[in-house]
Amino acid sequence: MKPLVKKNTAAVTRDMVAHAAGVSSATVSRVYNNPSSVSPQKRTAVLESARLLGYVPNKAASALRRTGTGVITLVEFDKGSRPYYWNAMPAFNWFYGDVIKGVKSVIDTTMYHLNLETVTDLKQLDTLQDQCDALLLFDIDDPREADAVRRLSTPYVAAHHTGSYDRLWSCSTDNRAGGELQAVELDRLGVHRPIYVTSYHRSVQPHAERLEGFLQQWDSTHDEQAIVIEAEQRAYDLSEKLPEIYQCLKDGADGIACVNDRLLLRLFSRMTTSHIVRECELPAVGYDASPLSDIVPYRYSSVDIRQKLIYQRAAIMLLDQLSDPSSGRILQEVIPPVIVPGT
Amino acid sequence: MKPLVKKNTAAVTRDMVAHAAGVSSATVSRVYNNPSSVSPQKRTAVLESARLLGYVPNKAASALRRTGTGVITLVEFDKGSRPYYWNAMPAFNWFYGDVIKGVKSVIDTTMYHLNLETVTDLKQLDTLQDQCDALLLFDIDDPREADAVRRLSTPYVAAHHTGSYDRLWSCSTDNRAGGELQAVELDRLGVHRPIYVTSYHRSVQPHAERLEGFLQQWDSTHDEQAIVIEAEQRAYDLSEKLPEIYQCLKDGADGIACVNDRLLLRLFSRMTTSHIVRECELPAVGYDASPLSDIVPYRYSSVDIRQKLIYQRAAIMLLDQLSDPSSGRILQEVIPPVIVPGT
DNA sequence: CTGTTAGCGCGTTCAG
DNA sequence: CTGAACGCGCTAACAG
Numbered sequence: 001m002k003p004l005v006k007k008n009t010a011a012v013t014r015d016m017v018a019h020a021a022g023v024s025s026a027t028v029s030r031v032y033n034n035p036s037s038v039s040p041q042k043r044t045a046v047l048e049s050a051r052l053l054g055y056v057p058n059k060a061a062s063a064l065r066r067t068g069t070g071v072i073t074l075v076e077f078d079k080g081s082r083p084y085y086w087n088a089m090p091a092f093n094w095f096y097g098d099v100i101k102g103v104k105s106v107i108d109t110t111m112y113h114l115n116l117e118t119v120t121d122l123k124q125l126d127t128l129q130d131q132c133d134a135l136l137l138f139d140i141d142d143p144r145e146a147d148a149v150r151r152l153s154t155p156y157v158a159a160h161h162t163g164s165y166d167r168l169w170s171c172s173t174d175n176r177a178g179g180e181l182q183a184v185e186l187d188r189l190g191v192h193r194p195i196y197v198t199s200y201h202r203s204v205q206p207h208a209e210r211l212e213g214f215l216q217q218w219d220s221t222h223d224e225q226a227i228v229i230e231a232e233q234r235a236y237d238l239s240e241k242l243p244e245i246y247q248c249l250k251d252g253a254d255g256i257a258c259v260n261d262r263l264l265l266r267l268f269s270r271m272t273t274s275h276i277v278r279e280c281e282l283p284a285v286g287y288d289a290s291p292l293s294d295i296v297p298y299r300y301s302s303v304d305i306r307q308k309l310i311y312q313r314a315a316i317m318l319l320d321q322l323s324d325p326s327s328g329r330i331l332q333e334v335i336p337p338v339i340v341p342g343t
Numbered sequence: 344m345k346p347l348v349k350k351n352t353a354a355v356t357r358d359m360v361a362h363a364a365g366v367s368s369a370t371v372s373r374v375y376n377n378p379s380s381v382s383p384q385k386r387t388a389v390l391e392s393a394r395l396l397g398y399v400p401n402k403a404a405s406a407l408r409r410t411g412t413g414v415i416t417l418v419e420f421d422k423g424s425r426p427y428y429w430n431a432m433p434a435f436n437w438f439y440g441d442v443i444k445g446v447k448s449v450i451d452t453t454m455y456h457l458n459l460e461t462v463t464d465l466k467q468l469d470t471l472q473d474q475c476d477a478l479l480l481f482d483i484d485d486p487r488e489a490d491a492v493r494r495l496s497t498p499y500v501a502a503h504h505t506g507s508y509d510r511l512w513s514c515s516t517d518n519r520a521g522g523e524l525q526a527v528e529l530d531r532l533g534v535h536r537p538i539y540v541t542s543y544h545r546s547v548q549p550h551a552e553r554l555e556g557f558l559q560q561w562d563s564t565h566d567e568q569a570i571v572i573e574a575e576q577r578a579y580d581l582s583e584k585l586p587e588i589y590q591c592l593k594d595g596a597d598g599i600a601c602v603n604d605r606l607l608l609r610l611f612s613r614m615t616t617s618h619i620v621r622e623c624e625l626p627a628v629g630y631d632a633s634p635l636s637d638i639v640p641y642r643y644s645s646v647d648i649r650q651k652l653i654y655q656r657a658a659i660m661l662l663d664q665l666s667d668p669s670s671g672r673i674l675q676e677v678i679p680p681v682i683v684p685g686t
Numbered sequence: 687c688t689g690t691t692a693g694c695g696c697g698t699t700c701a702g
Numbered sequence: 703c704t705g706a707a708c709g710c711g712c713t714a715a716c717a718g
Contacts, residue, residue: 011410013695024705029697039703056474060406060413061695064710067354070403071456097440100459113414113456116443131399265638272615272640295608296639297615356711367689372713382687404711407694 012055020049032057062111072318073115073132074103075125077139102311103136110319122148129154134318136311140165141206155321159314160307161206169321171314171333173305175206178337179213182257182285183221185301185339189283191255193224195248197241197267198259199231207259210287214257227253231263238263238270254283261286261302268298289340299342310335355398363392375400375454405454415661416458416475417446418468420482445654446479453662465491472497477661479654483508484549498664502657503650504549512664514657514676516648518549521680522556525600525628526564528644528682532626534598536567538591540584540610541602542574550602553630557600570596574606581606581613597626604629604645611641632683642685653678 018025023042030038031046038046049055063070100116107114117128125148129135134155140146141161146168149158155169162170186194196214201207211228218226227248231241245267258264264286289304313333321331361368366385373381374389381389392398406413443459450457460471468491472478477498483489484504489511492501498512505513529537539557544550554571561569570591574584588610601607607629632647656676664674 015695025696026698026705026707027703030704033697037703042704058407058412058695060403061710062697063403064401064407064694064712065696065698067710069401101461104459113458115456116447118444262638269638269640292635292638295605295612295635297612358711368712369689369691369714370687373688376713380687385688401711404694405713407696407710408712408714410694410713 012053014055014057017046017050017053017055020053021045057111059111059113068133069131070111070113071115071132072107072112072134072136072315073117073128074100074136075128075138076116076118077137077145078118078120098308099138099311102308103315106312106315106319125149125152129156134322136314136318140168140170141204155318157314157318157321159310160305164205164209166332167330168332169317169330171310171317171335173307173310174334174336175209176213176216178287178303178305179210179215180217181213181303181337181339182210182287183214183217183226185285185341186218186255186257186283187221189255189285189301191283192222193227193253194218194255194257195227195229195245195253196257196259197229197231197245197263199263201230201259210259226257238267242270242274249282256282256284258284258286261288261290261292261300264300265290265292265296265298268296268300272297284342285339293343301342302340303337304340305337306335355396357398357400360389360393360396360398363396364388400454402454402456411476412474413455414458414475415450415455415477415479415658416460416471417443417479418471418481419459419461420480420488421461421463441651442481442654445651446658449655449658449662468492468495472499477665479657479661483511483513484547498661500657500661500664502653503648507548507552509675510673511675512660512673514653514660514678516650516653517677517679518552519556519559521630521646521648522553522558523560524646524680524682525553525630526557526560526569528628528684529561529598529600529626530564532598532628532644534626535565536570536596537561537598537600538570538572538588538596539600539602540572540574540588540606542606544573544602553602569600581610585613585617592625599625599627601627601629604631604633604635604643607643608633608635608639608641611639611643615640627685628682636686644685645683646680647683648680649678 014025014028018028021028021042023046027038027042028046028050031043031050035043059070100114104114112133115132119125119128122145125135129152132154135152135157137149137156137158139160140149140158143165146158146162146165149156150168158165158168158170158172160172161175162168162172183194196211198207198211201211215226215228229241229244229248231238256264256267258267264284268284284298284300286300286302289302293299313335317331317333357368357371361371364371364385366389370381370385371389371393374386374393378386402413443457447457455476458475462468462471465488468478472495475497478495478500480492480499480501482503483492483501486508489501489505489508492499493511501508501511501513501515503515504518505511505515526537539554541550541554544554558569558571572584572587572591574581599607599610601610607627611627627641627643629643629645632645636642656678660674660676
C-alpha cells in the first residue's frame with residue numbers, strides 16, 4: 001500500500017453550519033439523516049446556512065461513525081467458463097456503461113460510494129460482502145448463482161436476468177415478453193415464415209425464455225410455424241448451421257429472429273462473405289439493442305431491455321432495504337422490454 | 344438523502360492486530376502506510392497476524408484521520424458539442440471498461456476509493472476537485488481543456504490524447520507513431536497507392552497527428568503519394584465523399600487507412616450497401632482496435648493505443664504525486680501504440 | 687525504529 | 703423536538 005498524503009478539503013464542517021444556523025450540531029445531522037424529526041423552521045435555517053457555506057457532509061466520517069464501510073458494491077460476474085458470455089465480448093461492453101450510470105445516478109443522492117468489482121467465482125461474494133454495506137448483483141441468470149445470492153448476509157438486489165428465481169431480492173427484465181415483442185415485430189415487418197436462431201437455449205435460461213415467448217406469440221397468431229435453428233457447438237461460428245439456414249430461406253422463410261444481436265450480426269456477416277443472399281433486405285429482429293446500426297450494413301430491429309432503468313430501480317430497492325432492514329419481505333420487480341425498430 | 348442503517352463489519356481493527364502481533368497500533372499503521380519504516384521482523388509479524396485475523400484496513404477511518412476524502416475521481420468529459428465524439432457513440436463504450444479496470448487495478452492497492460464522474464463543462468472540475476483527493480482526467484485533447492487542467496489545485500494526471508500539451512501531468516498515447524504504424528501496415532499488406540480517410544483533422548488534434556505520422560512515414564518510403572480525403576461535414580455520413588473515394592479506387596488506389604475504426608466501418612458499410620466494390624478484399628487499417636471483427640463482414644487491421652496500460656500508468660503517476668507532493672516536477676509519459684493485424 | 691497520544695467529522699444515544 | 707457528549711478506526715506528530 002502506498003504512503004498517503006494529507007489533503008485539506010474545503011473543510012466546512014457540521015459544527016460550522018450548526019453555529020451559523022444557531023442550532024446544535026446534532027440538529028444539522030438530523031436534517032440530513034432524518035429530516036422529518038426536525039422542525040421546519042430549523043430545517044430551512046440549517047439548509048440555508050449549509051448552502052451559504054458550501055457544506056458537504058463528509059462521507060468518511062459518516063461511514064466511520066456508522067461502523068459501516070459507506071460502500072455499495074456493484075458486482076459483475078466473469079462467467080468465463082460459459083460459452084460466449086457477454087463480458088468475453090468486449091464489443092458489447094457498451095452495456096456496462098449504461099449500468100454504471102444508472103446505478104450511480106441513484107447512489108449519488110446518498111452517503112454511499114459506488115464500488116465496482118468483478119468476480120470469477122461465487123465464493124468471492126463472501127469476501128466482498130463484508131467489505132461493503134450492500135451488494136448490487138449484475139446479471140444473475142443461473143440457479144447456482146441464485147443459491148449463492150440467497151445465502152448472503154448483506155443486503156443485496158440481484159438484477160437483470162433474474163426474473164425466474166424466487167425468494168430473491170431482484171429487479172429484472174422479462175425475457176418472455178421480449179420474445180413476444182420479437183414475434184410481433186416480425187409480423188409488423190410482413191414476415192410470414194420466420195426462422196428463429198438461438199443457441200444454448202437448454203443451458204441458458206434467458207435464451208429459453210425468449211424462445212418460449214417468441215413461439216407462443218407467433219403460434220397464437222399465425223398458421224405457419226416458425227423454424228427454430230439452434231447452434232449448440234461453436235455457436236458464434238455458425239458454420240455448421242449456415243447450409244440449413246440457406247435451405248430454409250430457399251424454402252420460403254422470409255424473416256429472421258435471433259436470440260441476441262451479436263448472433264444476428266454474426267449470421268449476417270457470414271451471409272455477406274459467402275455472397276449467397278441479399279441479407280440486407282431480409283426483415284430481422286435481434287435482442288439487446290446494440291448501438292451498432294450505423295457501422296454495419298444491415299437493418300435490424302431489436303429488443304431493448306432498458307438496462308439503465310433496471311439498474312436504477314435495483315439501486316432504489318437496495319436503498320429501501322438498507323433504510324428499513326426490519327421488513328423481511330423479499331421484493332421483486334420486473335421492467336418490461338421495448339422494441340427498437342430498425343432504421 | 345436517504346436514512347441509513349448500521350452495519351457491523353467483520354470489525355477486525357488495527358488494535359486487535361497490534362495486540363496479536365505484540366506491537367503498538369501505530370506500528371500496524373506504519374506497516375500499511377510506510378512499510379520501510381518498520382523492521383522486517385515486526386513487519387512480517389504484523390502481516391501474519393493481519394492475515395490470520397482477516398484484517399482489512401478501514402478506508403473511512405483512514406480518510407477521516409487524513410482529513411481528505413479518500414477518493415480518487417476518474418473524470419470523463421462529455422464533449423457533446425463536438426462532432427462525433429466517442430461517448431456519443433455507445434458502440435465504442437467498450438473502451439471505457441478497459442479504462443476503469445486499468446485504473447482500478449492500481450487504486451485497489453491503496454486506501455483510496457475510485458469514483459467515476461462525467462462532466463459536460465470544464466467549470467465542473469472546480470467542484471469535483473474538492474470532493475476528492477486527486478483527479479484522473481480521461482481523454483484531454485483540446486487546448487482549452489489543457490488550460491483548465493493546469494489551473495487545478497488538486498493533484499491530477501491527464502491521460503490518453505494529451506501528448507502534445509506541455510506543463511501538464513500526463514500519460515498519453517503517441518498519435519504520430521500510430522499514424523506511422525498505419526503506413527507500415529498498409530505497406531506490409533502490399534498496398535502501393537493508399538487512400539487516407541479522415542475528418543475534422545483541423546479541429547481535432549489527435550486526428551491531425553495521426554495524419555501527419557501517416558504521411559511522413561508513407562512519403563519517406565514510397566514514390567507514389569497517399570490520397571487524403573477529408574469528410575468535414577456530416578463526417579460519419581460520408582455520402583458526399585463516396586463518389587470521390589470510388590473514383591480513387593477506379594484510378595488505382597489499392598488500400599485504405601482511416602483515422603478510426605468507426606469511420607472505416609462506416610465507409611465499408613456504405614460501400615457494401617451500394618454494391619459498388621468488393622470492399623472485403625481491400626487492405627485496410629483503422630485506429631482504436633475495436634473488437635468488432637467477428638460481427639462485421641470485413642477484415643481490417645487497426646492501431647491499438649493500449650488504453651488499459653495508459654490508465655494503469657496514469658494511476659501510478661498519480662499515486663506517486665500524492666505520496667510526494669513536494670516534488671514540483673511535472674512528469675509526462677508516453678505509451679507507444681501497437682498494430683493489431685486483421686484476421 | 688517504536689510507542690503514546692490527540693483528534694479527524696459525524697451518528698446516536700440519553701436527558702431534558 | 704433539541705442539545706451535550708461519546709467514540710467509530712485510524713494517521714501523524716512527538717518523544718524516546
